[in-house]
Structures are given as C-alpha cells and as structure tokens.
Amino acid sequence: MRSYKELFEKFIKGGDKTLKKIIFAFIVGVILMNLGNFVFDKKDQRIESTEQKEVNAKEDSTKENTIEGRLGRALSNIKGAGKTEVTLNMESTNSLNDKDGGIKGVIVVCEGANDIRVKDEIQKATQILLDLPLHKVYVIPKQS
Numbered sequence: 001m002r003s004y005k006e007l008f009e010k011f012i013k014g015g016d017k018t019l020k021k022i023i024f025a026f027i028v029g030v031i032l033m034n035l036g037n038f039v040f041d042k043k044d045q046r047i048e049s050t051e052q053k054e055v056n057a058k059e060d061s062t063k064e065n066t067i068e069g070r071l072g073r074a075l076s077n078i079k080g081a082g083k084t085e086v087t088l089n090m091e092s093t094n095s096l097n098d099k100d101g102g103i104k105g106v107i108v109v110c111e112g113a114n115d116i117r118v119k120d121e122i123q124k125a126t127q128i129l130l131d132l133p134l135h136k137v138y139v140i141p142k143q144s
Helices: 004-013 017-076 114-132
Strands: 084-090 105-111 138-141
Touching: 017 084, 017 105, 017 114, 105 114, 114 138
Parallel strands: 105 138
Antiparallel strands: 084 105
C-alpha cells in the first residue's frame, strides 16, 4: 500500500493520470451540486414567497373589506350618524395575530360627526368593536 506522501508526490509530478481524473471529477461534481442548489432553490423560494404574498394580500384585502363593511353598517345605525364610511389601515404582515387583528388605525367619516355626542358614540363603538385604543380611531364629519 502506498503512503499518502507518495501519492501526493506522484500527483504533483504528473505521473498518475487516473488520480488526477478522479480528483477533477470530484471537484467538478461538488461545484455542480452547489451551483444547482444555489440557482434552483432560490428561484423556487422566490416563486413560493411571491405566491404566498399574493394569497396573503387577497386574504388581508377580503378581511379588510369585510370589517369595513360590517363596521360601517353598524355605525350608520347609531342615532344621528347618517351615512357612514369606514377606512382601515392594516398591518402588512403575514400573520395577523395581534390583539387588534393587524389594524393600525381607523378613519370614520359620517354625516353626524359635527354633533359631539354622535362623534363620541361612534368613537366608543369603533373602539369596542375593533378592540383599539382611542388614539387609533379618528372620526370626522362628512362633507355636505
């Protein structure tokens, strides 16, 4: 059995062509495996990430529209509120596990907001329905 030193010296001097071919094939194989992982895995992850973002955006949009519609209908039933429009500012995250469901703020535009009592009732109702602090709810009068 030859020692590693003898094999190395023979390799350096160019005597053993078979060993050179094996080492060359090994190096090329390692490079191709790493290159393949780098190119294909990143592309697949980007595709999955983009598809997941699109799905999350659709779900968030649907959730946002549902909340806006239900809240607007509920607030328009308050005495003196009149026609009411609700706009939500939602978190742009993948998970909506916050206590406020990812809602950053709410603007309520209604005809009766000029009356301070109506405005106060709308603000309280919005706070309670969405479980938001007061500073995240803004009620303004609708233009005539």
